[in-house]
Structure formats: C-alpha cells, structure tokens
Amino acid sequence: MVEKSAVPTTAGELLHLVRTGQATTRKALQNLSGLSRSTLTGRLDALQAAGWLAESGQEDSTGGRPAKQLRFNDQHAVVLAASVDTMHAELAVTDLSGRRLARRGGSLRVADGPVPVLDRISHWFRALLAHCGRSAAEVCGIGLSVPGPVEFTTGRPTQPPIMPGWDGFDIPAFLGARFDAPVLVDNDANLMALGMQRLHHPDCSAFALVKVSTGIGAGIVIGGEVYRGIDGGAGDIGHIRLPGHADARCMCGAMGCLAAVASGGALATRLTELGLPTASGSGVRERVIAGEAEAVRLTRTAGQQVGEVLATVVCVLNPGVLVIAGDLAEPHFVTGVREVLYQRALPRATQRLRIEIGKRGDWAAVSGASSMVVETVFAPAAVDRRLATSP
Numbered sequence: 001m002v003e004k005s006a007v008p009t010t011a012g013e014l015l016h017l018v019r020t021g022q023a024t025t026r027k028a029l030q031n032l033s034g035l036s037r038s039t040l041t042g043r044l045d046a047l048q049a050a051g052w053l054a055e056s057g058q059e060d061s062t063g064g065r066p067a068k069q070l071r072f073n074d075q076h077a078v079v080l081a082a083s084v085d086t087m088h089a090e091l092a093v094t095d096l097s098g099r100r101l102a103r104r105g106g107s108l109r110v111a112d113g114p115v116p117v118l119d120r121i122s123h124w125f126r127a128l129l130a131h132c133g134r135s136a137a138e139v140c141g142i143g144l145s146v147p148g149p150v151e152f153t154t155g156r157p158t159q160p161p162i163m164p165g166w167d168g169f170d171i172p173a174f175l176g177a178r179f180d181a182p183v184l185v186d187n188d189a190n191l192m193a194l195g196m197q198r199l200h201h202p203d204c205s206a207f208a209l210v211k212v213s214t215g216i217g218a219g220i221v222i223g224g225e226v227y228r229g230i231d232g233g234a235g236d237i238g239h240i241r242l243p244g245h246a247d248a249r250c251m252c253g254a255m256g257c258l259a260a261v262a263s264g265g266a267l268a269t270r271l272t273e274l275g276l277p278t279a280s281g282s283g284v285r286e287r288v289i290a291g292e293a294e295a296v297r298l299t300r301t302a303g304q305q306v307g308e309v310l311a312t313v314v315c316v317l318n319p320g321v322l323v324i325a326g327d328l329a330e331p332h333f334v335t336g337v338r339e340v341l342y343q344r345a346l347p348r349a350t351q352r353l354r355i356e357i358g359k360r361g362d363w364a365a366v367s368g369a370s371s372m373v374v375e376t377v378f379a380p381a382a383v384d385r386r387l388a389t390s391p
Contacts, residue, residue: 009033011043011387012380015052019072019378027067044070046387051076052378072096072378077140078132079373080125080179083188083365084146086110086162086214087280089121090363093128094370096140096378098198102132103363110147113165114174122178141377142175142183143369145191147215151232155185158232161251161259162215184372188365189235190226192325193219195368196358201321208319209358210237212306212333213281213326214265215251216258220317226372238263240309258309262302264327270298281327288332296332303328303336310337311344318349325358 008017014033017023023032030040047053054073074096082091087110092103104124108117121144129136148160155172157163172183193209201207207221216238220227228234238259239252248266250257260266264281271278271287274294278284287295314322324334334357342350358364376382 007032007034008380009035010380010384011046012378012383014040014043015047015072015378015383016380018053018070024069024071025067026070029070047383050387050390052383074099078129078134078138079370080128080139080142080181081366081369081373082121082125082142082144083191083363083369084108084110084117084121084144085188086147089117089124090366091121091124091128092363092366092370093125093132093134096374098367098370098374100363100366101134102128103366104128110163110166114169114171118171118174122175125179136179139179139181141181141373142179143191143373144171144175144183144185145188145365145369146171146185147188147213147217149232149236150185150187152184152186152228155183157185159252182373182377184369184376186226186228186369186372187217187219187232187235189217189219190228191219191368191372192358192364193221193323193368194226194371195364195366196323196325196362197221197224197321198371199364199367204320206317206319207321207323208313208317209323209325210306210310211326211358212263212302212324212328214263216263216306218313220319222317237309237313242305242308258305262305267295267298267302267328271295285327285330288330299328299330300332300336303333303338304340305336306333307337307340308344311341314341314345314353315349320352321354321356323356323358325364329358329360331357 014029023029052073054071055068079094081094082089089108090105092100094100108120110117146157148163149158151158156168156170157166159167171185175183189209189211192211196209197207205223209219211217218235218237220235239257241256242258242261245256245261248256248260250260264284267284268278268280284295288299
C-alpha cells in the first residue's frame with residue numbers, strides 16, 4: 001500500500017495552510033506544495049468560488065510587484081455553539097475565527113430531558129441569529145457540550161450519571177433537522193480544554209483541564225487534538241475509586257467514587273447535613289468566598305482528594321499545563337490539589353508543570369465548541385469532499 005505524500009497539494013490542504021497562517025501568498029503555497037502555477041490557480045479559484053478564500057491587500061515586498069495576501073474568509077458562514085450544564089446554558093453565534101457575534105446565557109435544567117432542553121436551545125439560537133443579522137442558511141455547523149460522556153462519532157450521550165433521559169439520545173439528528181447543518185457533540189470538560197488550549201496555550205503539546213462542579217471530569221488535549229479514548233470515556237476521573245470511602249454512593253450507582261466525595265455536589269450535601277443548606281457547587285463556592293470556616297475546610301480537603309487522583313494523571317500524561325475549572329476552581333481548593341499532587345507525583349512529571357485556575361465567565365466550552373466545528377467542517381478532507389460534490 002502506497003502512503004499518501006505529506007506534501008500539501010489538494011484544495012483542502014491549501015486552504016488549511018492559509019487558515020492556520022502557514023502560508024498567506026500564492027508564492028508561499030507554490031513553494032510548499034510544488035504545484036504548477038496553473039494547477040495551483042485552479043484550486044485556489046475553486047476555493048474562492050466556494051467563498052472560503054479571499055485575496056486582498058498586499059504584503060511587504062523586498063522589491064518588484066508586491067504579492068497579494070490570501071486569507072481564510074471567516075465571514076463566509078457562522079457557527080452555533082452552546083455549553084449545557086446542569087442548571088444553566090451558554091450560547092453564542094460565532095464567525096469562523098471564533099469571534100462571538102451574539103451570545104446569551106440562560107437557566108435550564110438538564111434533568112428535564114433532551115427534548116425540552118434542546119427545544120429551548122434551538123429557540124435561543126434562532127433569536128441570536130436574528131440579533132446579529134445572520135440567517136439559518138448561513139450556519140455551517142453546530143457545536144454542543146454536555147455534562148456527561150459522549151460517543152463522539154455519533155454525538156450520543158452514553159450513560160451520563162447527571163443527565164437522566166439522555167442516554168443514547170440522537171442530539172445531532174434532533175438539532176440537525178432544525179438547522180440543516182452538521183452537529184457535533186462532546187463532553188463539557190473536553191470542549192473547555194480545547195477552548196482554553198486554543199485561546200491561551202496553543203503551543204502546549206500536552207494540556208489537561210479538570211472541571212470540578214456537580215461532578216468531576218477531565219479534558220485532555222495531546223498534540224493539538226482532544227484525546228477521547230475509544231468511545232468518549234477518556235478523562236472520566238470522577239469515577240476513580242478513593243480508598244477509605246466505601247460508604248459514599250455516587251450518582252453512577254457505585255460506591256467510593258471521587259465525584260461522590262469531592263465534587264461540588266458532594267460538598268453541598270455535606271454542608272447541608274452540617275446545618276448549612278447548600279444546593280449546589282456554586283453555593284459551596286459562595287460560602288467559601290464568604291469565608292465560612294466549614295466550607296473552606298471541606299473545600300481544601302476535597303482539593304487534596306482530587307490531588308491524589310491527579311498525581312497519577314500527571315505521571316501518566318506529563319502535561320505542561322493543568323487547569324482547574326468549574327465551581328470549585330478557587331484558591332482553597334487548588335491549594336489542596338497542589339499540596340498532595342506535588343507530594344505524590346514524581347518530580348520529573350511536575351518540574352515543568354503549570355497549574356492554573358480557570359477563569360469563571362470565560363466561556364471556554366463555547367469557544368471549544370466553535371473551534372471543534374470549524375476544524376471539522378474545514379478539515380482538508382471535508383473541504384475536498386464538498387468541492388467534489390458541488391455543482
């Protein structure tokens with residue numbers, strides 16, 4: 001079997017070079033591809049006719065006639081991106097560079113089930129499109145994050161502990177029928193990790209994010225790609241068993257899971273039992289910010305417990321950056337993580353590690369959802385297939 005040459009020659013590969021900033025002139029593309037001028041011109045003409053490539057302006061020249069610059073037409077279409085959490089959702093319409101054209105947040109309960117939740121998401125998407133003056137016909141794809149495991153190839157949730165009624169639901173078919181666009185679905189931690197890696201750490205080749213809210217999950221980006229495992233289960237660290245906690249029942253039905261001991265939901269239950277009524281992880285955070293001693297103590301202990309698991313994760317992955325995000329991403333919790341992680345993990349695995357606190361309100365999962373759509377829809381092979389079937 002003859003392997004395909006690594007030299008970029010197809011129209012999709014040429015567009016990828018322009019979109020990622022690796023080449024911005026015809027001459028640069030010709031040098032990288034080795035294509036004849038006529039062949040290169042034909043492929044670039046096809047990309048321009050499709051509306052994906054624009055040629056304008058001039059670049060600096062050392063002499064002679066300045067070359068025009070090529071650029072990816074990031075206004076050609078829009079992306080609908082949303083992040084659904086247990087009690088809240090964030091939505092945006094973005095251009096193809098990820099810039100938000102319109103956005104909104106809203107309250108909803110993921111436990112109400114897929115049809116009511118996705119109906120509301122669809123309604124909000126249409127309102128956002130109208131707000132920024134774009135039409136449903138301009139939508140090139142929809143990206144959605146959900147707080148549970150997802151089989152990425154099908155976009156269906158797989159036995160999500162905190163999403164009753166969602167197991168196996170065909171989210172892409174439901175939303176795709178309403179917008180006539182491809183729909184991509186992933187776990188929220190994965191898309192938070194992708195969004196933060198793309199926005200803040202694009203040069204980090206091994207990046208990890210841990211979200212600690214109602215549950216606990218991790219997103220992993222290796223070599224610029226989200227690592228999902230064989231069926232979307234990678235990063236599900238909330239269901240690793242902690243020794244000494246066999247009496248703690250998890251929402252997954254097992255006993256002693258990390259999420260049953262150290263998640264925001266678990267801490268809210270414990271505070272309530274102590275006479276401090278707390279409904280959720282965000283309520284725990286509010287009590288910690290207010291300086292309530294029991295909330296601070298429990299939060300730091302939870303950080304230590306998560307640190308026990310992360311010590312193993314860090315030794316296995318050897319990431320350059322580890323971000324702690326979610327409701328419990330605050331200094332007391334992260335102090336607990338650091339105390340145990342640096343004590344338990346090998347010095348070789350932590351000597352270049354940066355541990356950061358994710359910023360609240362950064363819309364990382366929405367950014368990740370938008371990036372996921374653009375990188376999938378405009379992947380070289382996908383572009384070539386659309387050109388081959390276009391009139």
